[in-house]
Amino acid sequence: MQGDFISMNYRTRIKKIQKYLLEKRQFPYLVASLINIKYCTGFEGSYGYLIFFEDETVFVSDSRYEEYALTILPKNVHFVLQDKDFFKTLQSLMKQKKIKNIFFEEHSITLSQYRTFKEQCKGIAINYGGDVINQLRIIKDDDEIENIKKAAQITDKCFYHILEFIKPGVTEWDIAIEIEYFYKTNGCEKNSFDTIVASGAGSSMPHYKTGAKKIKAGEPVLIDMGCVYRGYCSDITRTVFVKDIPDGISTIYSVVKDAQQKAVDAVKPNLTTNKLDSIARDFIAAKGYGALFGHSLGHGVGLDVHELPAVKQNGAVALKKGMVITIEPGIYIPREAGVRIEDMVLVTSSGHEVLTKSTKELIVL
Numbered sequence: 001m002q003g004d005f006i007s008m009n010y011r012t013r014i015k016k017i018q019k020y021l022l023e024k025r026q027f028p029y030l031v032a033s034l035i036n037i038k039y040c041t042g043f044e045g046s047y048g049y050l051i052f053f054e055d056e057t058v059f060v061s062d063s064r065y066e067e068y069a070l071t072i073l074p075k076n077v078h079f080v081l082q083d084k085d086f087f088k089t090l091q092s093l094m095k096q097k098k099i100k101n102i103f104f105e106e107h108s109i110t111l112s113q114y115r116t117f118k119e120q121c122k123g124i125a126i127n128y129g130g131d132v133i134n135q136l137r138i139i140k141d142d143d144e145i146e147n148i149k150k151a152a153q154i155t156d157k158c159f160y161h162i163l164e165f166i167k168p169g170v171t172e173w174d175i176a177i178e179i180e181y182f183y184k185t186n187g188c189e190k191n192s193f194d195t196i197v198a199s200g201a202g203s204s205m206p207h208y209k210t211g212a213k214k215i216k217a218g219e220p221v222l223i224d225m226g227c228v229y230r231g232y233c234s235d236i237t238r239t240v241f242v243k244d245i246p247d248g249i250s251t252i253y254s255v256v257k258d259a260q261q262k263a264v265d266a267v268k269p270n271l272t273t274n275k276l277d278s279i280a281r282d283f284i285a286a287k288g289y290g291a292l293f294g295h296s297l298g299h300g301v302g303l304d305v306h307e308l309p310a311v312k313q314n315g316a317v318a319l320k321k322g323m324v325i326t327i328e329p330g331i332y333i334p335r336e337a338g339v340r341i342e343d344m345v346l347v348t349s350s351g352h353e354v355l356t357k358s359t360k361e362l363i364v365l
């Protein structure tokens, strides 16, 4: 009876959001982000809008999705078939309900949607609605955590699988394709992002574009990868070496590893994200590599591989039970080599649980 379980879950989620919007007095609230609509309702199509009115929650889509939506929507979401275009439909819903202003989800409405709204919905005022759903998504419920854990486990298995595959002469593409094949044959929908396999000097670019370059002896191979399991993402990075380690790079490896471990060990409720960032950053700076760690320490992971909260110097979000974040410091020597180590960490009531368990010991293949 998995279907029933899932729809009950979404029904509860809709109720929770309704309650939250009532407290904030943010009705009606228009959600245009498809990933947020999926979070709220389970709908996985490519077109639709969700509107939280005070008296009901309405999902609007076109005829392509009518049958599907009616099958999967939670019982407390009312389906409305779009009439010509969405904003015309919105206008008539607002007219029926005699409502003269609306809150827009901020990050998902484009300028062209705004223009159409102004043309079709004359007399209705727009209010900035923030990004309420993204904020709620920060805390994962038990079902979400189970899926994220499973995604992390598959990624760990994939890491050990790929170790047997990395050798001189194999291209970065070969490795990336093998990773993707592993995911798809182990119950995943897809990669959570384009796999990064960065060898040699390419590893000094934090978001290197994987290519046809062949792996050579003596090179680092930085692998940043993740999968999607039942909609939920994983994200892990390891840096391994082929045959030999370049001069000085083993020192950098141990600095990154220790910085990462110190930050992981510190994760617990109420620690703020900027303080967590500082734990790794200050350690790396004290070892003399501060200028070579440019990016933030980590990010939330869930339905999106990068979501709230950001773990960086600017902005302090207090960690809470149920958050899942990455911790991924790196040191990058331009045109030479880079090392990054990344794990996913769940915040628990008393501390944390590391979800990715692949070894961080120095590996020379």
Ligand SMILES: [Mn+2]
Residues within 6 Å of the ligand: 235, 236, 326, 328, 342
């Ligand atoms: Mn990451």
